[in-house]
Amino acid sequence: MRIDILTLFPGMFEGFINESIIKRAIAQKSVIINIVDFRKYSKLSNNQVDDTPYGGGGGMVLRIEPLYDAIMDIKKDAPDAKVILMTPDGISYKQSVATSLKEEKHIIIVCGHYEGFDERIRSLCDMEISIGDYVLTGGELPAMVISDSIIRLLPGVITQTSLDSESFNDKLLDYPTYTKPQEFMGMKVPDVLLSGDHAKIKAWREEMRIKRTEERRPDLLK
Numbered sequence: 499m500r501i502d503i504l505t506l507f508p509g510m511f512e513g514f515i516n517e518s519i520i521k522r523a524i525a526q527k528s529v530i531i532n533i534v535d536f537r538k539y540s541k542l543s544n545n546q547v548d549d550t551p552y553g554g555g556g557g558m559v560l561r562i563e564p565l566y567d568a569i570m571d572i573k574k575d576a577p578d579a580k581v582i583l584m585t586p587d588g589i590s591y592k593q594s595v596a597t598s599l600k601e602e603k604h605i606i607i608v609c610g611h612y613e614g615f616d617e618r619i620r621s622l623c624d625m626e627i628s629i630g631d632y633v634l635t636g637g638e639l640p641a642m643v644i645s646d647s648i649i650r651l652l653p654g655v656i657t658q659t660s661l662d663s664e665s666f667n668d669k670l671l672d673y674p675t676y677t678k679p680q681e682f683m684g685m686k687v688p689d690v691l692l693s694g695d696h697a698k699i700k701a702w703r704e705e706m707r708i709k710r711t712e713e714r715r716p717d718l719l720k
């Protein structure tokens with residue numbers, strides 16, 4: 499899979515692509531991540547990419563032309579790439595959206611910034627995604643959130659057993675896990691996990707998933 503991320507703040511992605519599982523996924527060629535500073539597509543003086551809003555009001559608004567040119571430049575070699583805009587008024591992001599996006603060969607993620615963007619930018623995009631009902635300073639963190647959640651689902655990035663048992667796969671949260679020591683400050687590892695009885699352990703884990711979901715996220719069971 500290839501992910502192009504269009505941003506005015508490429509430095510924000512340095513840690514994301516150079517650490518841990520994402521770094522490894524890039525090294526083993528499970529994913530290509532291309533960070534594009536779309537300011538370089540500006541044709542205005544000082545590489546300006548924003549302007550004041552028509553009709554007045556405060557703040558600066560991102561102009562459409564540099565994004566249009568950046569997207570067209572990528573699409574000339576990849577006409578089927580799916581363009582995704584990060585915005586608080588997009589559809590709510592969920593594991594099921596990650597699962598469907600992992601099937602795409604190529605996505606282009608557009609990070610908005612400043613007070614807002616020219617409404618016509620939406621016409622360049624196939625999909626708009628919000629990562630939650632709160633407003634961030636820009637689309638960079640949301641772009642990392644969705645890229646991370648997609649990349650970990652790509653073949654060979656993390657083990658299949660980790661993916662099989664995790665939260666949200668079947669609308670249930672994950673079961674509790676423990677490691678050594680067996681007892682810490684009076685808190686003990688449940689006996690069943692020490693029993694060596696795999697059928698019993700499996701049943702206990704399923705039971706815990708349901709209990710935990712009922713307690714913490716009853717909305718998922720509806």
Ligand code: ADE
Pocket residue numbers: 584585586610627628629630631632633634635636637640
């Ligand atoms: N840009 C600013 N806030 C956002 C959010 N919650 N989701 C996606 N993009 C955003």
